[in-house]
């Protein structure tokens with residue numbers, strides 16, 4: 124592969140990188156392209172199964188694919204118990220630094236012990252296999268322990284990002300019918316306390332299924348504890364019920380592992396369902412080859428465990444590989460823009476995986492901040508969440524990676540569970556391109572009719588064959604699963620992204636083609652922002668669109684029609700912005716709200732966001748034949 128001359132700006136891997144890498148590109152691609160199912164099967168054999176599969180892939184009921192049919196395993200057992208039985212027992216599984224400088228670390232032995240104890244606590248509270256447990260906290264070790272404890276007993280975890288607010292949490296508790304909520308008293312964000320428990324109390328007023336609330340003490344500020352419902356995590360963990368008994372249940376490979384809510388084209392956020400077996404094989408394999416995990420590495424994925432990146436590549440992927448993961452609680456530039464670089468030097472981080480928005484944010488403070496630190500431990504860099512602009516790529520490559528560290532630009536989604544289009548260290552790189560599909564993945568760019576487009580033409584990004592860590596369904600809504608992902612082109616998974624493929628077969632993801640807005644890499648739906656706006660008494664109708672933003676990638680712009688009796692004012696605009704932040708979360712706070720007299724609609728009453736966007740950008744809105752006068 125490295126021998127072929129590629130077009131454009133290309134960065135070839137060095138001899139050292141090639142020799143050290145786990146993945147030998149050519150042989151992996153060759154094996155996987157001949158027989159993807161055999162490739163996944165060979166990787167699955169590196170993991171522990173208490174009962175073997177009778178078939179690797181069952182595609183008899185498309186698109187409800189099943190992987191590792193008949194097998195039994197438990198992902199948490201593979202994350203912890205397997206290592207505790209080896210010399211990895213004393214290896215650090217997790218190194219954690221709080222925003223306030225606090226430090227904690229867990230060996231595999233300790234993480235296993237804490238997880239078993241907490242699993243016993245959950246069981247004693249009546250949590251059974253298949254029950255849903257919601258977790259709502261910042262980036263702290265207890266989030267990891269809670270997720271793994273659920274997995275051990277076959278309960279289904281649903282992590283709600285700690286930056287979400289009342290309505291978002293309420294909706295997710297309600298939809299998942301969670302029995303238990305695990306929440307922190309608060310979290311630190313830029314030196315301030317985010318009052319997580321207070322937000323949860325408000326959300327719980329309307330969430331009838333929650334029987335117990337377990338509260339992790341993080342910030343230590345005064346909170347309300349409701350008698351009979353709320354219990355302190357640390358108190359429960361000191362009771363005899365929190366014993367070290369193994370507390371493990373082997374489950375069917377297709378048993379649900381977690382729900383993760385994400386924004387879709389219309390309506391409320393949907394819960395994407397992932398399972399123990401296939402998700403385990405996918406995250407294990409991709410992390411091993413893409414971030415090239417070696418025994419001595421210290422790997423840092425700077426995402427939040429509340430998003431899929433954190434699920435797959437802070438919690439499950441690293442632990443499955445027996446890696447040492449680093450987790451940092453706070454903001455990248457708190458108290459100063461050197462924070463990340465200081466921690467890379469202090470902990471000797473070898474692999475850094477983050478998002479373009481963070482890179483752009485840190486880049487703007489200049490090179491002097493990273494240059495004050497010794498970043499020589501870094502070996503590989505990564506990017507995820509949105510397309511990375513070539514300027515940010517080059518800065519990351521030169522100033523952070525010192526032109527030694529290849530950048531893994533990983534394209535994937537909550538739904539895919541694992542990296543789908545991504546380089547490996549052996550891949551020649553082009554800034555801004557995710558390069559090629561991972562071995563075993565068949566992706567393409569197609570036109571309206573599902574036919575492949577010509578090189579460099581824009582089209583829809585699709586996946587043409589199933590993969591082990593694919594979503595299995597949308598919780599409570601299998602029809603939506605079929606319609607949303609599999610109905611436009613039967614047999615092909617519709618990603619919702621547009622892309623082009625260049626003359627070398629390299630993929631360039633352009634962005635969403637639906638009503639999803641990526642703000643600083645976070646995925647938000649126009650519908651969530653609009654319904655938050657119309658829940659304000661002054662608002663009759665609202666439309667939200669994403670417009671390009673230098674740091675955030677996209678920023679939210681809203682158009683609002685007021686109810687009669689309400690007057691346009693700056694004060695009201697501010698109030699509406701705050702209202703969205705309160706309902707959905709600070710990340711959804713609109714950049715700009717314009718009060719308008721009318722909204723462009725189709726004759727059937729659908730708001731034409733495309734027209735609003737074209738107007739705002741001063742470009743041609745395209746076909747207006749369906750626009751109502």
Ligand code: PRX
Nearest residue numbers: 507508509510532533534535536537632646
């Ligand atoms: O538009 C793509 C963008 O993020 C979307 C998925 O968002 P989410 O489910 O929140 O998962 C994000 C983390 C995996 C995709 O449909 N996206 C993600 N990674 C990239 C990207 N766009 C371009 N390049 C990427 N590397």
